[in-house]
Amino acid sequence: MNKNKAIAKINKYGKYGSIITVVMIVIVSILTLVTLVAAVGTKFIPDDLFKINLGTQAEVIINPSAIDSDVDAATFDQITYAINSGKVQGGLNLGAVSMELNTAEVVGDVVVCKTTEGTGELHLTNVGNVLLLVVVSLLLTLISTIFGFKFCKSIEKCESPFEDNVIKKMRYMAFSLLPWAVFSSIPKYAVNNLFNNNLKVNLTLDMNIILIVLVILALTVVFKYGAILQQESDETL
Amino acid sequence: MGKIILRLDRMMADRKMSLNELSEKVGVSNVNLSKMKTGKISAIRFSTLEAICDVLNCQPGDILEYDPNAVSENNEE
Numbered sequence: 058m059n060k061n062k063a064i065a066k067i068n069k070y071g072k073y074g075s076i077i078t079v080v081m082i083v084i085v086s087i088l089t090l091v092t093l094v095a096a097v098g099t100k101f102i103p104d105d106l107f108k109i110n111l112g113t114q115a116e117v118i119i120n121p122s123a124i125d126s127d128v129d130a131a132t133f134d135q136i137t138y139a140i141n142s143g144k145v146q147g148g149l150n151l152g153a154v155s156m157e158l159n160t161a162e163v164v165g166d167v168v169v170c171k172t173t174e175g176t177g178e179l180h181l182t183n184v185g186n187v188l189l190l191v192v193v194s195l196l197l198t199l200i201s202t203i204f205g206f207k208f209c210k211s212i213e214k215c216e217s218p219f220e221d222n223v224i225k226k227m228r229y230m231a232f233s234l235l236p237w238a239v240f241s242s243i244p245k246y247a248v249n250n251l252f253n254n255n256l257k258v259n260l261t262l263d264m265n266i267i268l269i270v271l272v273i274l275a276l277t278v279v280f281k282y283g284a285i286l287q288q289e290s291d292e293t294l
Numbered sequence: 295m296g297k298i299i300l301r302l303d304r305m306m307a308d309r310k311m312s313l314n315e316l317s318e319k320v321g322v323s324n325v326n327l328s329k330m331k332t333g334k335i336s337a338i339r340f341s342t343l344e345a346i347c348d349v350l351n352c353q354p355g356d357i358l359e360y361d362p363n364a365v366s367e368n369n370e371e
Contacts, residue, residue: 293337294326 064216071212078206085202089195092188099185120167187248194243197236204233219283227280231273238266297364301357303331305350319349 162169208226215223241263306316313331317324322342329335343354350357 289336292335293339294322294330294335294342 067215067218068213071209071215074209075206075213078202078209081202082199082206085195085199089192089199092192092195096185096188096192099181099188102181118167118169190243190246193240197240201230201233201237204230217287219280219287221284224277224280224284227273228277231270231277234266234270234273238263238270241266295365296360296362299359299361299364300330300333300335301359302327302346305352305356306331309350311350316346316349320345 162171204226208223208230211220211223211226212218239260239262242259242261246259306313313324313327317327320327320342322330322345326335330338343357346357347354
């Protein structure tokens, strides 16, 4: 592959990257705006205007034949009696909804334990808080995408990838990813906080993103060395 | 440390050769020859030096000169 073809290929990839990042910027901008309006909107609506109740039921089937040891009819009756009389405490917790086991009946050779209907409430305040977390997350995405776009644009226009401009944009892009190392857990907490009244976010350092940033920064150093060689080559006649 | 100074302009004046003429005969663009004349290059290939010496009918020492008192741009840092 000769030099001009290689440069043309690099420019072409830069162009594709620019198009993709522009589309991403538009989508993320619209999403950020809509989410921000929704988040602010929820703050102006009274919290008790409406709430969503979630309900569910569950069945737990105890099958003695699945156990290796023999369970005679009397023991089986005792288990059923214990559950029905409330001596056996148990329940299911599905995050938003918790259910208590309270009735049991023998169906064939298994005991079927039924739960009462568990309920969970979705408050408007929680939705607003979660939307704010989503806005922060989208803003970080937007910043990284803008720096990504600038990098792709510099690749698209460059006459050699070993230019100071390309290296500078690459370094900025790496640094723009750094906030993600701290805030990458936001989407997870956004979902977890949906049913909690208190907004709780534990920030943790995401080592994967730190590693990606370090790799990109290492590449910028390699490119910087390439730029020095390029300059030497350009100044040699 | 001193600096290598190119005396191409002096040799061209001695041989009464214009930049365009030398450019055509050596096969180096006159932009690059101009850079060479003004000392804005950091290295020169043997092939380029051979071509210039051939056209100007001179030795490399006639074109290149070492000035121990001049400061090289590479050592300014």
